[in-house]
Amino acid sequence: MSEPARQGQPLHDDVSALGFLLGTWAGEGQGKYATIKPFYYREEVSFGHTGKAFLTYVQRSWSTSDGRPLHAETGYWRVGAEGAVELVLAHPTGIAEVEEGTIDGNRLELSSRSIGLSSSAKPVTAISRSLWVDGDILRYKLAMAAFDQPAQQHLNAELHRIS
Amino acid sequence: MSEPARQGQPLHDDVSALGFLLGTWAGEGQGKYATIKPFYYREEVSFGHTGKAFLTYVQRSWSTSDGRPLHAETGYWRVGAEGAVELVLAHPTGIAEVEEGTIDGNRLELSSRSIGLSSSAKPVTAISRSLWVDGDILRYKLAMAAFDQPAQQHLNAELHRIS
Numbered sequence: 390m391s392e393p394a395r396q397g398q399p400l401h402d403d404v405s406a407l408g409f410l411l412g413t414w415a416g417e418g419q420g421k422y423a424t425i426k427p428f429y430y431r432e433e434v435s436f437g438h439t440g441k442a443f444l445t446y447v448q449r450s451w452s453t454s455d456g457r458p459l460h461a462e463t464g465y466w467r468v469g470a471e472g473a474v475e476l477v478l479a480h481p482t483g484i485a486e487v488e489e490g491t492i493d494g495n496r497l498e499l500s501s502r503s504i505g506l507s508s509s510a511k512p513v514t515a516i517s518r519s520l521w522v523d524g525d526i527l528r529y530k531l532a533m534a535a536f537d538q539p540a541q542q543h544l545n546a547e548l549h550r551i552s
Numbered sequence: 553m554s555e556p557a558r559q560g561q562p563l564h565d566d567v568s569a570l571g572f573l574l575g576t577w578a579g580e581g582q583g584k585y586a587t588i589k590p591f592y593y594r595e596e597v598s599f600g601h602t603g604k605a606f607l608t609y610v611q612r613s614w615s616t617s618d619g620r621p622l623h624a625e626t627g628y629w630r631v632g633a634e635g636a637v638e639l640v641l642a643h644p645t646g647i648a649e650v651e652e653g654t655i656d657g658n659r660l661e662l663s664s665r666s667i668g669l670s671s672s673a674k675p676v677t678a679i680s681r682s683l684w685v686d687g688d689i690l691r692y693k694l695a696m697a698a699f700d701q702p703a704q705q706h707l708n709a710e711l712h713r714i715s
Contacts, residue, residue, distance in 0.1 A: 439621050443644040447626075458602050463610075463626045464642035467670060475670040477642040479627035481606040485640040485648040487668040505650040505666030507630060507638040 398440025404468050407444055409495045410436040410520075414527045417453060418546025423538045429453040432546055434527070436466070443467045446478075468492070474499060483510025488518065496521040515540055525550040561603025567631050570607055572658045573599040577690045580616060581709025586701045592616040595709055597690070599629070606630045609641075631655070637662060646673025651681065659684040678703050688713040 400408050413435040421427040432450040439445070444466040450459040464478035469489070474497050476488040484506060490499035500517035515534040520527065527548045534540040563571050576598040584590040595613040602608065607629040613622045627641035632652070637660050639651040647669060653662035663680035678697040683690065690711045697703040 439624070441621055441644065445624075445626075445644075458604055461602070461608075461628075463608075463628075464648070465624075465626075465644040467644070467646055467672065469670065469672040471671075473671065475646060475672060477644070477646055477648040477668075477670060477673075479640040479642045479648065481604065481608075481628040481630070481640070483630055483638060483640055483650070485627070485642065485650045485666070485668060487646070487648045487670050489671060502670065503648070503666075503668030505640075505648060505668050507632065507640060507650050507665065508634075508636065508652060509630065509632040509638060510640075 398438075400438055401440060401442045403442035404438065404444055404466070406468055406472070406492050407436075407466055407474065409522050410444060410466070410527075411438065412436060412550050413552045414548035415551045416527075416546060416548035418450070418544055420544045422533070422535075422543050423541060424536050428459075430459050430546075432548060433551075434548060446476075482513075483507035484513055486513075486516060488516065495523070512536055561601075563601055564603060564605045566605040567601065567607055567629070569631055569635070569655050570599075570629055570637065572685050573607060573629070573690075574601065575599060575713050576715045577711035578714045579690075579709060579711035581613070581707055583707045585696070585698075585706050586704060587699050591622075593622050593709075595711060596714075597711060609639075645676075646670035647676055649676075649679060651679065658686070675699055 415433045417431055419429050430450040431453055434448045437445040446464050448462045462478050462480050467475040469475050473489050474492050479485050486504045487502045488499040489502045497520045501515050513535040518531040520529040531544040532540050533543040578596045580594055582592050593613040594616050597611045600608040609627050611625045625641050625643045630638040632638050636652050637655050642648050649667045650665045651662040652665045660683045664678050676698040681694040683692040694707040695703050696706040
């Protein structure tokens with residue numbers, strides 16, 4: 390999308406603590422859940438900014454075995470008044486969620502503060518994620534409570550910076 | 553973002569009723585609210601798809617007077633089991649919302665089903681929007697309840713298809 394007036398703006402001070410995320414990351418992950426077979430995926434994630442006090446975020450994943458699209462999510466990352474990290478996120482499965490948590494250097498720990506479900510959404514009730522960057526490697530783990538199952542490890546991936 | 557395996561997929565049958573939205577639209581709008589001065593904006597909106605049962609959505613707006621970025625929002629459009637339209641949306645102001653409503657030909661009427669707010673979010677409590685396409689023109693109106701104000705007309709715009 391065009392953004393003629395604001396190309397090349399410096400990162401807003403309010404989100405400087407999240408600057409380590411900026412860029413595009415790609416790699417592979419694995420998923421599991423009590424209700425499904427384990428699976429492997431290829432993933433690409435981009436964090437950007439427009440000079441305002443948030444990061445933009447787009448995620449896509451594809452099946453490693455046959456290339457079909459799997460998950461997607463998109464939203465924004467913010468830093469709250471107390472230095473907390475805030476994530477507002479839409480999922481194409483009908484979920485709009487807010488996660489909040491802590492920033493400790495290059496490591497984030499978040500858990501869902503609210504999960505809104507559309508009428509046809511998958512019944513997800515809680516999500517938490519850890520995300521950390523070490524050099525040009527971004528790793529994350531995600532746990533989820535859904536389908537009447539208790540919160541449990543669902544995803545983990547290792548991504549490499551590609552731009 | 554790359555999508556090597558699925559370029560050129562046909563639109564999924566489940567979202568065929570939303571096909572009239574596909575494309576990129578640009579134009580101008582005006583905003584007002586009890587707590588602020590009226591303002592004018594330039595806007596660009598894109599609806600896309602990946603072959604799965606949702607449309608992707610990205611919106612950006614800029615001040616007409618000085619080009620500074622104003623609002624943004626991103627998320628997904630779905631069609632529920634009963635033919636209802638569903639919108640899951642993230643706003644960089646700390647809002648993650650679900651809107652639902654009706655599809656009547658090229659006209660959509662939606663209102664918020666849930667609004668999740670991050671700790672530092674603007675206090676928005678309800679959003680409703682009407683959106684309709686007539687040829688290559690997309691018009692919408694948006695009403696909002698926020699900042700302890702009753703629901704009231706906030707935005708209206710007329711966009712033209714540019715791709």
